[in-house]
Structure formats: C-alpha cells, structure tokens
Amino acid sequence: MxxxxxxxxxxxxxxxxxxxxxxxxxxxxxxxxxxxxxxxxxxxxxxxxxxxxxxxxxxxxxxxxxxxxxxxxxxxxxxxxxxxxxxxxxxxxxxxxxxxxxxxxxxxxxxxxxxxxxxxxxxxxxxRVPKIDSIDYKVERFPIKPENGPQEGFLPQFYATDFEGEGDCYWIKAAKNHKYFSKSSQISVAYDAGFSPGSKSDGLLFILPVRLSLGGELYSDKDTLTVDLHSITKEQFYYLQIVQQVSANGGLFSTPxxxxxxxxxxxxxxxxxxxxxxxxxxxxxxxxxxxxxxxxxxxx
CATH class of the missing domain: 2.60.40.10 (Immunoglobulins)
Known part of the structure; x- marks a missing residue:
C-alpha cells in the first residue's frame, strides 16, 4: 500500500x-x-x-x-x-x-x-554539505550599543569550502549558548561560496560576509557558539530569501x-x-x- x-x-x-x-x-x-x-x-x-x-x-x-x-x-x-x-x-x-x-x-x-x-x-x-574546518574569533567593539548582545566582545567566523560544481546552496545557522538565532533578519543563505548565482564563487572558501553571518551579535568569554551548515535545494534557497525580504518589508515605498x-x-x-x-x-x-x-x- x-x-x-x-x-x-x-x-x-x-x-x-x-x-x-x-x-x-x-x-x-x-x-x-x-x-x-x-x-x-x-x-x-x-x-x-x-x-x-x-x-x-x-x-x-x-x-x-x-x-x-x-x-x-x-x-x-x-x-x-x-x-x-x-x-x-x-x-x-x-x-x-x-x-x-x-x-x-x-x-x-x-x-x-x-x-x-x-x-x-x-x-x-x-x-551534500562540506565540513566546517574551523571557527575563530577576534576582539571587537561596536560603535553603538546594540539592542541585543554586548557592545564589546568577540566577533566569530567559521571556515568551510564549497564543493566544486556550480549550484550548491546552504543555510547557515548559529546558536549562542545553545539558543539558535531565529529572527528572519538573521537568516543567512549562500549560493556556492557567495550570496547569489553569478558570483563566480564555485569551489572556493566561503566569502567573509557569509563566514561572519552568525547571528550579528558579539560573544563574551565562556559563551558557547554552535555553527550548523545545512545543505538546501535551490528551491529552498529562494524560499528563505523571500521569507527574509517579506519579513523585512516596510516603509512608504516598500513592495506590497x-x-x-x-x-x-x-x-x-x-x-x-x-x-x-x-x-x-x-x-x-x-x-x-x-x-x-x-x-x-x-x-x-
């Protein structure tokens, strides 16, 4: 049956x-x-x-x-x-x-x-999904006190390399002290090692903005950082982009x-x-x- x-x-x-x-x-x-x-x-x-x-x-x-x-x-x-x-x-x-x-x-x-x-x-x-090779972080201070997280702390990035062969898509998720960032503004997706088709980033190390897209907050000493790299279809890549655009939509001249x-x-x-x-x-x-x-x- x-x-x-x-x-x-x-x-x-x-x-x-x-x-x-x-x-x-x-x-x-x-x-x-x-x-x-x-x-x-x-x-x-x-x-x-x-x-x-x-x-x-x-x-x-x-x-x-x-x-x-x-x-x-x-x-x-x-x-x-x-x-x-x-x-x-x-x-x-x-x-x-x-x-x-x-x-x-x-x-x-x-x-x-x-x-x-x-x-x-x-x-x-x-x-398929590539292995995350490493994570590092540097001392950072934001010029303005953010709504969430400390003003001074550590800015992390992860390192991973896209597979050879154009069209691999990914969803980058991050968790601070085991709580995943869940706002639509914190959605981060990648097409090959860049942000979109045509970026000529196939088979390369993920570009810096992608590597830094781990919630948008600084971390403090002893905080736990979790990075998950999800493989997704092109269909889901575009779907998540639309979710982010619609959620961020606003203003007098915004798209309906x-x-x-x-x-x-x-x-x-x-x-x-x-x-x-x-x-x-x-x-x-x-x-x-x-x-x-x-x-x-x-x-x-």
Whole structure:
C-alpha cells in the first residue's frame, strides 16, 4: 500500500515540479483556513519533527490550532517509508531517526500528508554539505550599543569550502549558548561560496560576509557558539530569501506584501483545499566552540 502511494504521488509531483526552482503561489483569502506544513527536516540521527497546523485570518490573534489526525509519511527514493506520528496529539508529528536516519545523500525524498480526506505531496533532495574546518574569533567593539548582545566582545567566523560544481546552496545557522538565532533578519543563505548565482564563487572558501553571518551579535568569554551548515535545494534557497525580504518589508515605498510560495501540492488539482508551508531536507555539518578570551585575535 505504501509503495503504491509512493509511486502515485512521486509521478504526480514530478510532473508539477518541473524545475526545483519553480514554486506555487497560493492566494490566501482572509478567514479561509488552510493546512500549514512546517516540514524542514535533516539527516541527523535524532527525532525529526513535522508540524501541521491550520492557518487563520490575519487579524485573528487566537492560539494557532494544530491539525490533528493526519497521516504523515516521508519516502526516500528507494521506497523506504518513514512514518511521523503525533504522539502528544498537538500537531507535532515525530519520527525518531536515532536508529534509521534519513541520510541518503544525493537521493530525493517525498512527503505525503493525508488530512481530512485530502492528500498533499512534495519533493526535496538531500544534497551534500562540506565540513566546517574551523571557527575563530577576534576582539571587537561596536560603535553603538546594540539592542541585543554586548557592545564589546568577540566577533566569530567559521571556515568551510564549497564543493566544486556550480549550484550548491546552504543555510547557515548559529546558536549562542545553545539558543539558535531565529529572527528572519538573521537568516543567512549562500549560493556556492557567495550570496547569489553569478558570483563566480564555485569551489572556493566561503566569502567573509557569509563566514561572519552568525547571528550579528558579539560573544563574551565562556559563551558557547554552535555553527550548523545545512545543505538546501535551490528551491529552498529562494524560499528563505523571500521569507527574509517579506519579513523585512516596510516603509512608504516598500513592495506590497505577498503570500509566501509553497512546494506543498494537493494531489487533486481540482480540489479547493490548498496547503501552505514548505518541505525540505538537509544534510548538516556542525562545529561547536567555547569562547576563550586568551585565544581571541586582536582587533584590526
């Protein structure tokens, strides 16, 4: 049964997702509830979570309602099924990947969600990720006291080299004392070793602005810094760029707000039920250091 479902919806999605850069624009009408899918998972041998909830009107400030009773399965290209279960009945569907991680580099993975009689599908690919070679930090002082973090401290950067072959995309995540930076303004993505296609940075050491994009705060002595380098598809690269642009949008002459794209598709193209959100799978390279003032480089 699971293999039949896999074959059917991979065929269907493949026809719709002609290019990994194509996305589907969803027109969300105020007051119309839609299934929201937060399905960003990794190859780590730890519990992976896919969150399902229901969208609500723009001015509705009530708590987000979880989407309960769904069937959530991820299939790999070899027809292996990974079932995500809502154990706590709170809309968080979990697969414990400790013994069988989703770690087949270069393979496609397919998401299948069945909710209230509707079937939603999506595809992503687990791309390669380079090793983080090292992390260092130097003494720094900001000219103005920042809203968050100290004015004086240590400015870190990581070192890693992009693979040869144009088109590798990455998401750089950083955590200060094990708390990840989560604001949209702190999203950092890279295309090869630079910021965008055409930068001629293929196969090079990540450029300095990328290496420094670790939350935008200074660190203090004894702080713990964690750096995660995620491989992502080109589709997710552009999606995260749009998330950042829309979140930072503002001002008299700003671009009007628009709905975020989604790669979640209803198998029944004739159905009025649509979904929002995103499905992506990443390989992760990580490194963690404890800031030691005695090892810091002097200020330039």
């Amino acid at each position: 699971k293999n039949n479902i896999l074959i059917l919806f991979i065929t269907f999605v493949s026809l719709l997702l002609v290019s990994c850069e194509d996305v589907v624009q969803i027109e969300v009408q105020d007051g119309v509830s839609q299934l929201s899918v937060d399905a960003v998972i990794t190859n780590k041998a730890e519990p992976q979570t896919i969150k399902l909830s229901l969208s609500q009107a723009y001015f509705d400030n009530s708590p987000v309602k979880p989407a309960l009773g769904a069937s959530v399965i991820v299939f790999d290209e070899d027809s292996v099924a990974y079932e995500f279960v809502d154990v706590k009945n709170n809309g968080s569907y979990v697969y414990d990947a400790k013994t069988r991680p989703l770690n087949k580099i270069g393979k496609q993975y397919a998401l299948y969600v069945k909710y209230e009689g509707e079937e939603f599908v999506s595809l992503s690919k687990l791309n 707000l628009s709905n975020l794209p989604t790669n979640i598709i209803n198998r029944n193209a004739q159905s009025s039920k649509k979904a929002i959100g995103f499905f992506g799978i990443s390989a992760v390279s990580s490194m963690e250091v404890v800031i030691d003032k005695n090892k810091a480089k002097p200020k330039d």
